[in-house]
Amino acid sequence: MVRWEPDARGRLEKAAMELYVERGFDETTVAEIAKRAGLTERTFFRHFADKREVLFAGAALLQELLVGAVAAAAADRAPIDAAMDGLVAGGALIQERRAFARRRYEIIAANAELQERELIKLASLSAALADTLRQRGVADLAAGLAAEAAVAIFKISFERWVADPERLDLPQLMRGSLDELRAVTAGSDIEGSPSVTTS
Amino acid sequence: MVRWEPDARGRLEKAAMELYVERGFDETTVAEIAKRAGLTERTFFRHFADKREVLFAGAALLQELLVGAVAAAAADRAPIDAAMDGLVAGGALIQERRAFARRRYEIIAANAELQERELIKLASLSAALADTLRQRGVADLAAGLAAEAAVAIFKISFERWVADPERLDLPQLMRGSLDELRAVTAGSDIEGSPSVTTS
Numbered sequence: 001m002v003r004w005e006p007d008a009r010g011r012l013e014k015a016a017m018e019l020y021v022e023r024g025f026d027e028t029t030v031a032e033i034a035k036r037a038g039l040t041e042r043t044f045f046r047h048f049a050d051k052r053e054v055l056f057a058g059a060a061l062l063q064e065l066l067v068g069a070v071a072a073a074a075a076d077r078a079p080i081d082a083a084m085d086g087l088v089a090g091g092a093l094i095q096e097r098r099a100f101a102r103r104r105y106e107i108i109a110a111n112a113e114l115q116e117r118e119l120i121k122l123a124s125l126s127a128a129l130a131d132t133l134r135q136r137g138v139a140d141l142a143a144g145l146a147a148e149a150a151v152a153i154f155k156i157s158f159e160r161w162v163a164d165p166e167r168l169d170l171p172q173l174m175r176g177s178l179d180e181l182r183a184v185t186a187g188s189d190i191e192g193s194p195s196v197t198t199s
Numbered sequence: 200m201v202r203w204e205p206d207a208r209g210r211l212e213k214a215a216m217e218l219y220v221e222r223g224f225d226e227t228t229v230a231e232i233a234k235r236a237g238l239t240e241r242t243f244f245r246h247f248a249d250k251r252e253v254l255f256a257g258a259a260l261l262q263e264l265l266v267g268a269v270a271a272a273a274a275d276r277a278p279i280d281a282a283m284d285g286l287v288a289g290g291a292l293i294q295e296r297r298a299f300a301r302r303r304y305e306i307i308a309a310n311a312e313l314q315e316r317e318l319i320k321l322a323s324l325s326a327a328l329a330d331t332l333r334q335r336g337v338a339d340l341a342a343g344l345a346a347e348a349a350v351a352i353f354k355i356s357f358e359r360w361v362a363d364p365e366r367l368d369l370p371q372l373m374r375g376s377l378d379e380l381r382a383v384t385a386g387s388d389i390e391g392s393p394s395v396t397t398s
Contacts, residue, residue, distance in 0.1 A: 148351030
């Protein structure tokens with residue numbers, strides 16, 4: 001006899017995120033999360049494998065969406081442009097969940113073990129992007145570099161956006177970061193652009 | 200009464216690396232490392248904090264060398280070129296220790312926890328490079344992207360080099376990767392280069 005709990009997953013997520021901010025991730029127990037959500041521990045474990053998964057379940061979905069957009073890009077899209085299609089799709093999703101994204105960022109920034117987990121997720125995203133580009137016929141080295149460049153753009157744009165997610169537009173920051181990366185990698189090949197040095 | 204042990208550190212390192220390859224990192228104990236080196240556990244702990252440090256002590260020195268080269272680059276060097284000066288200096292050092300570098304790579308590739316540690320080291324290298332570039336007057340966004348680009352070049356060039364470290368030249372692979380990254384990030388801004396797609 002499983003009781004129907006309206007939006008149990010959403011209530012558990014909300015309770016968990018509040019507690020992680022208030023008490024810290026390490027100090028919060030699944031029992032406390034369930035209690036605050038007005039549900040049982042058993043219900044918690046029907047939705048999440050552990051308390052870390054509240055923070056990282058979305059990352060797996062994000063990677064799927066992002067990689068799917070790269071795979072679906074028109075065949076004549078250049079590797080970096082296909083990768084950017086994925087980033088922009090991912091950026092739009094993150095932006096829809098801006099309150100969650102910001103809170104999640106703060107919780108992870110406060111905990112070394114969660115930061116390690118986040119680095120692993122980013123490395124896994126880079127590997128998945130590179131594989132997808134190779135399947136599109138992109139040569140090995142170019143695929144690896146385009147994927148790493150995309151993840152760098154993602155990381156740096158996200159860090160800028162999360163400081164002010166109400167005002168800033170994440171996909172737009174991503175496009176601006178690609179322009180800046182182009183200017184930066186051009187380096188001594190072009191005359192120093194005023195955008196790369198402070199006055 | 201500390202006995203003088205000629206090249207104790209080198210002998211411990213050699214014994215540890217052999218055992219990590221033969222038995223796996225997790226299965227090797229400090230007692231076994233000391234025994235194979237013909238030294239005591241106490242001597243081991245005078246040289247290394249733990250068995251993981253045998254693999255990662257060099258990474259700290261490498262970061263110092265690399266960041267030092269970036270800080271010492273001529274003031275008019277573009278950010279990416281200053282970062283490349285650091286990479287090339289680091290690449291030359293790794294190349295001098297090619298047998299160690301290759302064995303270390305294999306040991307880390309076989310162990311998830313060590314791979315996480317390596318990701319953390321690379322993230323720390325990126326942060327140190329970005330800080331050094333900022334101190335050179337490079338704007339925040341450009342510094343972050345140049346540092347991420349440099350670490351991506353480092354990572355991808357190293358992975359290519361380690362497959363055949365006797366024949367390949369690491370600094371040269373790094374320079375080639377920067378050229379490829381330039382071509383890749385140019386994307387749809389230039390006509391598709393034959394280097395970025397397979398035939």
